[in-house]
Amino acid sequence: MRNYYGLLMAGLAGLLLSQSVKAQLGNVDSSARYLKTHAPVDTAYVRAMDPVIIDMIYKKSEYARADSMSKQMIDLATRLRDWNGVIRGYRSKTILNLMSANYEQSIANSKKALEIADQHNMPPVIIGGLLSNMAAGYDRMGNAPMVFQTALRAIQLQEKHDFRPRSPVVYRLIGGALVKMGKKEQALPYYQKAGVLFRELGDPRGIAIFENQLGELYNTLNQPQQAMPHLRESLKLAEQLKFDMLQFDVFDGMATSLRLLNKPDEGLEYARRSLAIAEKQQNKLAVCHVYGTIASLYQTQKDYVQAETYLKKAMTLAEDNDYKDDRKKLTQQMADLYGVQNKYQLAYTFQLEKNRQVDSAIAIRTNAELQRMVAQYETEKKEARIKLLQRETQLLQQAKRLDQEEARQVRWQRNAGLIGGLLLLLLGGAVSAWLLNRSKVQRLEESQRLRQRIAHDLHDEVGSTLSSISLLSGHTDKLLSENRPETAQRMVQKIYVDARQILESIDEIIWTINPGNDSLQRIVMRLQEYAQPLMESKQIAFTFSVDPSLEQLPVSMEVRRNLYLIGKEAINNLIKYSEATLATMRFERRGDQFAVLLEDNGRGFDTNQLSSRTGQQSMQQRAIAMGGTLTVQSTPGQGTRLELTAATL
Known part of the structure; x- marks a missing residue:
């Protein structure tokens, strides 16, 4: 199920740059009057544009007008050097890009806003909101690792600086990333944390969207009975708030739940209500998606003719409008449809097309x-x-100055000076x-x-x-x-x-x-992102710490590559063989060197009996290649301690 109104979740985080969504939407009328009665010449005009744009997006669905006004807002704020206004303009464009499925551009706009925020030392709360928007773009692209990495940065910022109110969006995004990485059960705590924060905000829009997304998660977990209460609560709030596209999402989710409950007849009623909203909004992307939902319901009824008809309609829309994500999903759906009909040649053709797209x-x-x-x-x-060339020019200038100085000396020294200058010139040319x-x-x-x-x-x-x-x-x-x-x-x-x-x-x-990763901070972040979900999957209490003085130290490509592969191998060994309940990973500075320690309380092993299974020889070779030393201390029944020491450059 595609959560269309969920695309605006990033916008909720972005609105926390200045004030709550409720406050933004509450002063729309006065802001609109200000825009009509004043000229666009100052920062007050920029501030008045923001709530009007948000109203166009959230309540009126006037996306073209909102996009045009966002561009005007960025241009005016740039001329006035109102960098907060520029960032808010890019935030609005990011949301609009997400809604039009232009995910690459949404990420590009988020990056522009982040660059401006860094250049002008904007508060951490602004940077956290922009990171949330960027994570939403990666979420729509299906790049779960980048969602996890970007949303985790946002969470670290808001916990370090104790944001009030805290953004629930980043927890929801991490939950969604874990679902896409196949860690569905681990996603539930993040969704539950997001739910608590949404209710603390007291924002009915945010609660309505979240309830719908929680229903979507339960559908993904194949638990439609748990999904339906959340979808009904979302629908009740959506009707009160007159959120048409959120109602579209909820009806679509209910149709999916009823299909999973083997009630396709009831599901078709909700799918048709969803289709009516999409057609009323003239939202081709939404129409394309709901065609796929209707096809799956007909397939459940074993009405394969109707299922194929709606799938072909959806495929036509996806191809005509270059909806890449929907095309991949629909191609797989078509392969499955032909498979259940025993039309294996057609099923094979569509499966190969899906693999080609990937x-x-x-x-x-x-x-x-x-x-x-x-x-x-x-x-x-x-x-x-x-x-x-600059060095060569400097040498020539030095030679010229020497010549001029020699020319002022007595005549019997002039010839020697000229010869010396010539020799210096020749030497400079040779050196260059x-x-x-x-x-x-x-x-x-x-x-x-x-x-x-x-x-x-x-x-x-x-x-x-x-x-x-x-x-x-x-x-x-x-x-x-x-x-x-x-x-x-x-x-x-x-x-x-x-x-x-x-x-x-x-x-x-x-x-x-990538030379942009030539710092220990990048390696630390990547190893933490790699280890954390694996430790959670084995119920291992995991502690990760870094000496702050190490974060900006540079490392060469060779050191970075070997350090990452040693760390990854060691983490995999711990997960597979240790049977530990506690584990610690630390990065420490020791003079002009750094050390990495990985300890656990697992079953241990005899270090005198090397095993190719654990890749110890490979790790030792990599440690030597990076100019470091690797020691492994372990005793059966008493855990394992691995220590890697190396220079930064």
Whole structure:
């Protein structure tokens, strides 16, 4: 189920930049009168524009007018150097981008606002709201790891600075990210925390949206009976508030719940009410989605003709309007529909198309990152050439000054001075040529090493998996021709799992070579994000601490790569084999070195009996490669202590 009004949840966080949603919407009339009677010449005009734009989005659904006024607000606030007004303008554009499914642009607008906030030292509460908006964009893109990372930063900010009121949105976003990462049960505490905060705010709009999203979560957990009470409560509030698009969401959710309860006839009634609202609002994206819901209800009724009809309508809308996410979901839905009808060739065709769309999305992300890296490398080369030319010019100027000074000396010294100046000039040219050539060689060597590293990692991490996918695809075709659909379905599932592994591997490779991550702070954040959900899945009480003096210390790409892989391997070993209930990970500074300690109270093992299963030899080799030392202390029944020590550069 697509939660359309949930897209505005980020906006609720953003509105906390200055005041509550209720206050924003409460002064709309006076603000509108101010705009009519005053010229756009001061910051008061900018402040009056904000609640009017919010009213257009939340109550009137006048998205085109809201977008136009947001642009005017940004332009005026920029001229007046009203940076708070500029940020609020970008916040409104972010919400509108989310509602029009332009998720990349929503993230771009959030980043612009964050840059302005950082440049002008805006309060942490503003930065927290912008991070929430960005996390919402990643949420709609389906990038669960980035949602988790960005929303976690927002939570850390609001807990560190004790925001009042606290934003419930970030907890809801982390809950949603955990659902998408397959950790549905772990998502419930975050949703419950969000519910408590929404009620503390006392905002009926926020409560109505949250109740709907909680119903959606229970549907995702295949618990429709628990979902229905939350959906009914949301519908009651939505009707009181006259939130048409929220009512659309709730009706759609009820239709899904009734399908899961095997009551498709009742579900169709709610789906048609949802469709009526979408058509009234002329919201093609919503119409496309509800067509898919109706198709699934007809499929439950085994009315495959009607199901196919509505799926084709939805596919046409998704393709005509380039709704990428809906296209992927509908393609999978079409494959499933043909599968239950035993039309295996058609089902196989649509399944391959779904896999192609996933592969295409991976390729786009990878190519964009590689292009950015190449551009950065070319920029660095140009900067190096400029520095060398400047150095050469300085040497020539020094030689000229020496010549002029020698010319003022007596005649018998002049010839010696001229010869000396000439020699210095020749020497300067030789030194400059040597420096230029040496810099070029170093750049070429660095480029070659980087290319070899990328090629090696792609071969190790991706090559074998791609070969496996190729073999499985060919075997799946053979199984379908032999009328063995169950085995073919397992093969298709294996292809999907392998494709996900490739995506994760490429993401790690890109993160490792990205120069923007050359600090311990980035590694610490990534290891924490990796470890936290794994520890929670095993009910391990996990403590994570970092010496503040380490956070901004730079590390080389090689150190960063090996440190991350050692940490990841050690965390995996702890999760798989330790049977621990307590675990601690600490980053400490020791002079010009840093140390990483990972301890647990698990069953331990005999360190004299090395096991390839735990990858100890690999970790030792990586520690040596980064110029560090790795010690492992463990005794059966008394836990394990791993300590890695290395220099930052």
